């Protein structure tokens with residue numbers, strides 16, 4: 001059987017105690033509705049089981065020469081019981097739905113809020129499959145549990161208890177006989193649940209891995225194609241799909257085995273009670289009516305018992321999903337509440353590596369001067385983007401410091417940091433929302449006038465023509481790369497930071513739009529300190545200063561002229577690029 005390679009970095013999964021606490025929290029949030037559901041179902045079950053008992057009375061009554069009037073009266077009571085039971089269970093189901101919907105909505109909001117408050121680096125490491133499954137399909141499974149399975153199990157459990165009580169009411173000795181099958185039922189259910197819990201968890205984890213693989217292949221389709229990795233991705237996708245299938249089949253096998261045992265237990269119970277009732281009836285220990293009532297009640301026990309057991313499987317699914325949702329809470333919270341004294345951004349003797357990997361920056365120092373345009377160049381893999389990430393507070397140095405206004409950049413709250421430092425990469429995400437909502441992310445209090453001024457500044461005439469209420473996103477209006485870039489630059493203007501870090505910000509723009517984007521960029525950057533990670537040396541030429549990174553260290557720094565004259569790494573790169 002293939003195994004799930006749960007990559008390091010996936011978010012944790014909560015244990016059973018945390019899941020129980022979460023269920024308690026969900027119930028406690030709406031105690032009135034939760035108890036209304038239980039009470040309605042309790043009464044519905046009581047009315048339901050009174051039917052076979054009253055039927056038994058009718059049988060005995062006929063044997064004891066009841067009048068037609070007496071029989072009709074009890075039959076009318078039976079009919080009334082059926083009607084009341086029907087109404088009560090409908091009301092219970094309605095209340096259950098309302099309770100479930102509200103609880104699911106609360107859960108959905110809280111999990112999204114929690115994911116949004118995770119450190120960015122954890123979100124990146126978790127991967128879109130893990131996060132997507134937890135915030136969408138896991139929440140849906142729990143929502144189903146709260147809306148459907150929860151109230152249904154409550155009803156069924158109540159019904160089973162009331163039915164057992166009814167067998168005692170019909171005939172205490174037969175009630176005792178019916179209990180004989182409880183120990184094997186308990187043991188079989190315990191064994192099943194113990195095996196099913198990890199199986200469901202593994203199944204859900206395999207689902208996220210499969211979603212991650214498909215999502216990543218889709219998102220990186222161009223890269224996959226350009227590197228001819230289609231076969232590799234297909235094999236990986238197949239392996240993940242197979243792994244998911246294996247887990248599902250394991251769950252199905254467990255369920256099949258368990259339900260076969262359950263069927264035998266149910267049939268065994270009915271057989272024993274019928275035999276005992278028959279023997280006692282023929283020995284004169286029971287009336288026919290009591291025997292019929294007890295057997296009818298026992299027949300009815302099987303249904304809700306099976307129902308409870310089936311639902312318990314769903315419950316395990318729900319518990320597995322809830323364990324994954326609660327796992328998001330286990331990521332340690334970070335207090336990012338440092339306040340920078342000014343806008344001076346610098347790196348001093350920084351050492352950094354990704355995860356548990358080796359150092360990729362080795363004691364690197366960089367001191368951008370206020371208002372300058374500093375361009376960072378170097379060979380691929382030298383550590384340029386890593387510098388951008390550390391200066392933007394996405395990662396924390398292993399040693400040394402990356403500071404803004406004297407405090408570690410990583411310790412500054414997102415809102416405060418955004419006022420000082422903004423990182424622009426080539427990924428310009430446009431949300432499915434109005435143009436206004438897409439822009440206001442940069443400064444939640446910004447007025448429409450300010451948003452429009454920013455659009456004018458980056459020359460986004462198309463956006464001004466369409467208006468701030470225009471809906472963006474693939475389903476509404478798909479933006480070109482250049483348009484998405486203008487939105488990103490307008491966000492920079494709105495955030496109005498002291499420092500802008502550009503990491504390949506203009507990569508991927510078609511030559512036809514390059515001029516427009518360059519003009520928008522110049523407008524957005526005017527008057528700010530700019531640290532540009534350049535992958536083409538062209539951009540370096542006009543820089544105030546150039547820092548050359550090689551092997552995670554600053555190899556040299558100076559103006560274009562100075563570095564060419566020095567004849568070092570930069571001069572070599574420049575001549576190679578010029579094709580000299």
Ligand SMILES: Nc1ncnc2c1ncn2[C@@H]1O[C@H](COP(=O)(O)OP(=O)(O)OP(=O)(O)O)[C@@H](O)[C@H]1O
Nearest residue numbers: 354357360378379380381382383384385386387535
């Ligand atoms: N998320 C990551 N996990 C592990 N290693 C990484 C990660 N990102 C980058 N690295 C490694 O860190 C080193 C520096 O990478 P970085 O992206 O900073 O280089 P770069 O100079 O920007 O390269 P390029 O010009 O190709 O983008 C490389 O060895 C790279 O493989």
